[in-house]
Amino acid sequence: MTDKSPPSKSAEPKLRAAERIRRTAHELFYREGIRAVGVDEIVTRAGVTKPSLYRSYASKDELAAEYLRDYEAAFWERFDGEAQVHPGDTRAQLLGYMRGLSTRATKRDYRGCGLTNAAVEYPHSDHPARKVAQTHKRKLRTRLVEMTTAMGARRPDVLADGLLLLLEGAYASGLM
Amino acid sequence: MTDKSPPSKSAEPKLRAAERIRRTAHELFYREGIRAVGVDEIVTRAGVTKPSLYRSYASKDELAAEYLRDYEAAFWERFDGEAQVHPGDTRAQLLGYMRGLSTRATKRDYRGCGLTNAAVEYPHSDHPARKVAQTHKRKLRTRLVEMTTAMGARRPDVLADGLLLLLEGAYASGLM
DNA sequence: CATCATACGTACCGATCGGTAACATCGTCA
DNA sequence: TGACGATGTTACCGATCGGTACGTATGATG
Numbered sequence: 372m373t374d375k376s377p378p379s380k381s382a383e384p385k386l387r388a389a390e391r392i393r394r395t396a397h398e399l400f401y402r403e404g405i406r407a408v409g410v411d412e413i414v415t416r417a418g419v420t421k422p423s424l425y426r427s428y429a430s431k432d433e434l435a436a437e438y439l440r441d442y443e444a445a446f447w448e449r450f451d452g453e454a455q456v457h458p459g460d461t462r463a464q465l466l467g468y469m470r471g472l473s474t475r476a477t478k479r480d481y482r483g484c485g486l487t488n489a490a491v492e493y494p495h496s497d498h499p500a501r502k503v504a505q506t507h508k509r510k511l512r513t514r515l516v517e518m519t520t521a522m523g524a525r526r527p528d529v530l531a532d533g534l535l536l537l538l539e540g541a542y543a544s545g546l547m
Numbered sequence: 548m549t550d551k552s553p554p555s556k557s558a559e560p561k562l563r564a565a566e567r568i569r570r571t572a573h574e575l576f577y578r579e580g581i582r583a584v585g586v587d588e589i590v591t592r593a594g595v596t597k598p599s600l601y602r603s604y605a606s607k608d609e610l611a612a613e614y615l616r617d618y619e620a621a622f623w624e625r626f627d628g629e630a631q632v633h634p635g636d637t638r639a640q641l642l643g644y645m646r647g648l649s650t651r652a653t654k655r656d657y658r659g660c661g662l663t664n665a666a667v668e669y670p671h672s673d674h675p676a677r678k679v680a681q682t683h684k685r686k687l688r689t690r691l692v693e694m695t696t697a698m699g700a701r702r703p704d705v706l707a708d709g710l711l712l713l714l715e716g717a718y719a720s721g722l723m
Numbered sequence: 724c725a726t727c728a729t730a731c732g733t734a735c736c737g738a739t740c741g742g743t744a745a746c747a748t749c750g751t752c753a
Numbered sequence: 754t755g756a757c758g759a760t761g762t763t764a765c766c767g768a769t770c771g772g773t774a775c776g777t778a779t780g781a782t783g
Contacts, residue, residue, distance in 0.1 A: 388731070404668055406582040410771060420732050422773075431771060482670055490723055491667045492580055494658055508723050532720075540716030544708075547666055547684050564760060586741060596761055597742075607741060725783085732777075739770065748761070753754100 389427035391417040397438050401485050405435045405500065406492050435489070436499035442485040443507045450514075461521045465534065472538070476545030483546035487539060511535070565603035567593040569613065576614045577661050581676065582668050586610075611665070612675035618661040619683045626690075637697045641710065648714070652721030659722035663715060687711070 395417035399408045410431050414421050428434040450468055457463035475481055482488070486504040493501040515531035524530045571593035575584045586607050590597050604610040626644055633639035651657055658664070662680040669677040691707035700706045 403670060404582075406580075406668070407670075409769070411769080421771090422733095423731060425772065426730080483667065487719055487723075488667045491659065491664045492582070494579060494583075494722075505723055536713060536716035536720055538716070539719035540712035540714070543663055543715035543719050544712055546670075547663075547681055585739075587739085596763095598744090598762090599760060601742065602759080727782085728780095730777100730779080733775090734773105735775100736773075737771100740768075741766105743766075744764090746762080749759085751757085751759100753756085 388417075388419045388423040391419055392424050392427065392434070393437065393441070396434055397441055400435060400438045401442070401482055401488075402480070404492060405438075405489060410434075432499045436503050439486055439489055439500055439503040439507075443503065446486075446507075461518045465518060469537070469541075472541055476541055481545045484539070484542035487542055508535075564593075564595045564599040567595055568600050568603065568610070569617070572610055573614050573617055576611060577618070577658055577664075578656070580668060581611045581614075581665060608675045612679050615662055615665055615676055615679040615683075619679065622662075622683075637694045641694060645713070645717075648717055652717050657721045660715070660718035663718055684711075 392413060396408075396413050399413060399416065410421060410424060413434075414424055424434070428437065449471060453464040453467040453471075457467055486507050489500045490504040490508075495501060496505060512531060512535055515534050516527050519527035519530040519534070522530075568589060572584075572589050575589060575592065586597060586600060589610075590600055600610070604613065625647060629640040629643040629647075633643055662683050665676045666680040666684075669680075671677060672681065688707060688711055691710050692703050695703040695706040695710070698706075
């Protein structure tokens with residue numbers, strides 16, 4: 372309403388409806404779980420209609436995958452953000468992320484890691500959502516090995532696995 | 548068919564149908580997730596019919612809660628089993644459980660902790676399944692504090708939380 | 724003004740969800 | 754035998770699921 376600006380020269384093919392759906396789905400999927408949220412509820416709360424959803428997303432599963440891609444992007448923003456706060460100091464970067472995580476995980480609306488949760492909800496590896504989650508966890512492990520290597524760890528992969536254990540433990544413990 | 552033995556003098560009020568449902572539900576709920584499994588699939592695979600399910604269980608949610616109670620019983624069996632293998636040695640008991648867990652968690656059909664998974668699927672604390680999960684995790688923490696106290700830890704609760712983090716991390720890491 | 728594509732809404736679809744009513748059948752035990 | 758409790762059979766319910774055919778508003782361009 373208050374935004375009467377023209378669509379500008381943005382190269383984005385998607386406009387307002389798709390974005391509203393995207394954000395509403397993100398919020399609902401994270402808070403209630405993907406399976407627990409129907410497409411009707413999404414479009415209702417987004418103030419749009421169902422055909423608008425299916426014009427931008429092939430299926431609910433694809434919308435879920437998109438949600439997870441957004442979630443992953445936000446994760447890397449937080450994670451890599453520490454690299455800029457503590458340039459060169461890998462150990463401080465990790466500790467920085469852990470500290471931020473512990474802060475977030477103790478908030479009342481924390482519901483764990485959206486990617487891990489999706490893997491719980493969709494155990495089959497051929498599901499779009501599961502694929503995003505699985506790929507991300509692999510990337511994260513690779514990243515952690517790079518970091519522990521840079522730290523000069525004697526057994527970088529073992530340390531990386533330990534860190535992964537700690538991270539997942541913090542995610543899971545935060546949701547209860 | 549091959550089992551023609553009479554129901555014996557067992558004091559169990561429940562017979563064959565309820566038990567078949569119980570075990571089938573346990574397997575399906577753990578493997579596919581609770582929300583992913585419909586009651587029709589359960590009764591079909593159990594070789595019974597829907598009315599039989601609802602004669603023994605008030606609702607699907609209650610059946611899910613029952614599944615989690617069974618899961619929890621199996622957990623304590625494993626966990627307390629270590630107390631008998633290493634009597635008096637609390638540290639060895641914990642390590643023993645961790646070792647057993649790491650073995651199970653690396654198997655291909657491992658799908659994480661059923662109780663944690665249920666908490667992911669049902670975020671609302673008024674849900675029967677969620678209640679079972681939440682209560683269990685609290686009991687486990689209490690138990691861990693007792694053990695770390697017995698071990699003479701300087702800060703038993705802090706160590707217990709650390710162990711809880713490790714456990715949940717192992718559960719979550721095992722499912723991907 | 725007429726045109727035309729883009730974006731959106733109305734109304735509906737078949738399938739499946741959890742759950743139930745009513746009745747037939749079976750085995751057990753008195 | 755007769756009565757009873759547990760189970761199976763069949764058919765059904767309203768609600769909700771994910772998904773779609775088709776008409777309508779809008780806004781820029783000729």
